Amino acid sequence: MTKNISLLGATGSIGKQTLDVARMHHIGVKALTANTRTDILEQQVREFHPELVCVVNEERAKQFKISIADTSTKVVSGKNGMTEAAQIAGADTVVNAVVGVAGLLPTLSAIEAGKNVALANKETLVAGGSIVKSELKKHSVQLYPVDSEHSAIFQCLQGCPDNALKKLIITASGGAFFGKSKEELKNVTVEDALKHPNWNMGAKITIDSATMMNKGLEVIEASWLFDVGDEKIDVVVHRESIIHSMIQLKDNAVIAQLGTADMRVPIQYALTYPERLPSPVKELDLTEIAKLSFYPPDNDTFECLEICRRALRKGGLYPAVANAANEAAVQMFLERKIGFLDIPDIVGKAVENFSSRNETISLQDILEADRETRQEILCQR
Ligand code: NAD
Ligand code: MG
Numbered sequence: 497m498t499k500n501i502s503l504l505g506a507t508g509s510i511g512k513q514t515l516d517v518a519r520m521h522h523i524g525v526k527a528l529t530a531n532t533r534t535d536i537l538e539q540q541v542r543e544f545h546p547e548l549v550c551v552v553n554e555e556r557a558k559q560f561k562i563s564i565a566d567t568s569t570k571v572v573s574g575k576n577g578m579t580e581a582a583q584i585a586g587a588d589t590v591v592n593a594v595v596g597v598a599g600l601l602p603t604l605s606a607i608e609a610g611k612n613v614a615l616a617n618k619e620t621l622v623a624g625g626s627i628v629k630s631e632l633k634k635h636s637v638q639l640y641p642v643d644s645e646h647s648a649i650f651q652c653l654q655g656c657p658d659n660a661l662k663k664l665i666i667t668a669s670g671g672a673f674f675g676k677s678k679e680e681l682k683n684v685t686v687e688d689a690l691k692h693p694n695w696n697m698g699a700k701i702t703i704d705s706a707t708m709m710n711k712g713l714e715v716i717e718a719s720w721l722f723d724v725g726d727e728k729i730d731v732v733v734h735r736e737s738i739i740h741s742m743i744q745l746k747d748n749a750v751i752a753q754l755g756t757a758d759m760r761v762p763i764q765y766a767l768t769y770p771e772r773l774p775s776p777v778k779e780l781d782l783t784e785i786a787k788l789s790f791y792p793p794d795n796d797t798f799e800c801l802e803i804c805r806r807a808l809r810k811g812g813l814y815p816a817v818a819n820a821a822n823e824a825a826v827q828m829f830l831e832r833k834i835g836f837l838d839i840p841d842i843v844g845k846a847v848e849n850f851s852s853r854n855e856t857i858s859l860q861d862i863l864e865a866d867r868e869t870r871q872e873i874l875c876q877r
Pocket of ligand 2: 644645714
């Protein structure tokens with residue numbers, strides 16, 4: 497297989513698993529980027545020999561340059577460095593595994609340079625879906641979902657006629673606090689919220705899973721990826737995370753994608769599409785699992801999913817505002833400055849209080865709405 501990637505967010509959960517896939521299938525790695533954990537990045541540079549590395553923070557980049565001075569890898573930093581990595585010559589696909597809206601500009605840079613994008617960074621589509629979609633069209637490049645639910649839907653849709661889809665059914669694990677009441681959620685700690693039942697992920701998405709914000713972001717992500725409105729996207733809680741999502745067709749046939757919960761399957765499919773290659777992921781033993789369970793989401797206790805649906809229906813900048821408010825709130829929760837239930841409160845108020853000034857939105861509008869929303873929330877506390 498002759499494939500070369502540029503990997504943004506290499507030191508995170510998705511980044512490391514992407515390199516597992518690259519190692520297994522001899523995929524070339526042209527560039528790597530990271531914000532922190534330069535210790536991990538150094539090991540990656542020594543194993544994969546990228547031409548370019550971007551360490552976002554300038555001071556850390558200077559230090560890093562010294563650490564890898566004996567290699568031929570070039571070190572860059574900052575936003576320009578991220579652009580350089582996203583546009584590096586010789587990479588056909590950019591894997592975006594950055595966390596948060598910081599992934600938006602590099603996604604656009606990659607598309608502009610004619611690269612296909614394997615997208616884990618859902619915040620890119622939540623905040624900038626309209627712009628990303630029009631840029632994809634303009635530059636005739638493809639975007640492949642890495643998020644497991646969206647990869648599952650993408651897999652189910654293969655061979656499905658264009659007009660056959662009735663709705664999407666996205667599964668949700670329910671996160672760390674499934675079944676708890678609001679009263680019980682009042683005093684939960686950061687450590688409690690970081691205990692995800694089925695997946696080992698970065699801190700931000702693990703908190704998002706506990707609040708159900710992750711599912712809200714995923715509904716918005718799905719609406720952009722598959723061109724469907726909020727009314728055609730169901731969410732069902734499925735504790736075992738074996739069915740990764742489903743599609744329902746006009747004749748009410750339902751097609752599901754199943755497998756062991758391991759992100760290396762969707763990562764690999766985004767890189768090898770439409771091919772299927774071997775994988776070290778554990779085979780699914782249905783008799784061992786024995787039972788699959790399903791529940792409706794508890795939207796009264798976990799309000800973020802409905803807040804996101806509201807933002808999606810309002811359209812324009814509202815999803816970007818919901819996302820920015822959530823990023824600020826999660827940051828404060830992780831710093832122990834606010835309680836768990838303050839997160840939906842902050843996100844809900846941000847969406848409620850926002851009034852959109854314009855119908856058609858530019859990248860500038862999105863970045864401004866993001867910055868203003870964040871600032872307002874972080875300054876208030
Ligand atoms: P993570 O926190 O483990 O890793 C994030 C990576 O982004 C790190 O390499 C970090 O250095 C880099 N980064 C952080 N802030 C940055 C910034 N401001 N600019 C540039 N780089 C920055 O996160 P993760 O769990 O791997 O998730 C990454 C993305 O994938 C998120 O959008 C998440 O929602 C999505 N996702 C993750 C999983 C999963 O299983 N982890 C599943 C589905 C989707
Ligand atoms: Mg997901």
